[in-house]
Amino acid sequence: MSTFYEMGVFNDEYYDMFPGTKQNRLSTLIELISFTLLYAQKGPICDKHYNLAKKLNKGDIVISFNYDTILDDALQKAGKLTDSGYLVEFSKVFKNKTWESPEQKESEVNLLKLHGSLNWNRCKRCKLNFLLKSISVESRLDMFNYLNPKCIRCDTNSVELVLIPPLIGKNYHEFGVDYLWSDT
Ligand SMILES: [Zn+2]
Secondary structure, eight states: OOOHHHHHHHOGGGTTTSOSOHHHHHHHHHHHHHHHHHHHTOSSOOHHHHHHHHHOOTTOEEEEOOOOOHHHHHHHHTTOOOGGGGOOOEEEEEETTEEEOOOOOOOSSEEEETTEEEEEEEETTTTEEEEEOSOOHHHHHHHHTTSSOOOTTTOSSOEEEEEOOSOTTOOHHHHTOHHHHHHO
C-alpha cells in the first residue's frame, strides 16, 4: 500500500522521468509542492483569512496541516503571531533582508503546523531551524531559486525546506517537528 505520491516518487517505473536517487526524487517533489504553493498564494493577504485572524483571541491555538503561509501572514498582519507562536525553536529569522535573532515577544495565538511550513528551513547538519519572515512572496520565490541554500552557521548546502510530503512513512523526527505532534 502506498500513496499516489509514493508511486510517483519512488516507483522505479518512473525512473526515466525522475532520475536520481529516491532522496533526489523526494527533493524534487518538495520543490514542486513549494513552487506551486508559492505561486498560488501570490498577491495581497486574503481578506477571509485576515477576518478569521482578527477574531482569534489570546490563548487560541490553530492546528494546521497546510504548508502555505496564508493564515500565518494574516495572523502577523493582525499582530497575533510572533516568531515564538509556532512553538518551533528558530536559530535565526530572515527579516528585512537580513538574519536576526527571533523576537522574544509572546505570541497571542499559537499556530502549530504539523506538516511543516513553506517559511521554515532546517539545516540537516547543524539541526538548526530558520524562519523566513516579512518578505514578499516574490522575494521568497527568488530565495527559493537557491533551493539548496547555504546554512549561515556551517556554510554548507545542507539546508532544506521543512515540508513533510504526503507519504505513508512520514519521518517527522528527521525534520525536527515530531514534538509538535505530542504538544498537539
Ligand atoms: Zn548548518
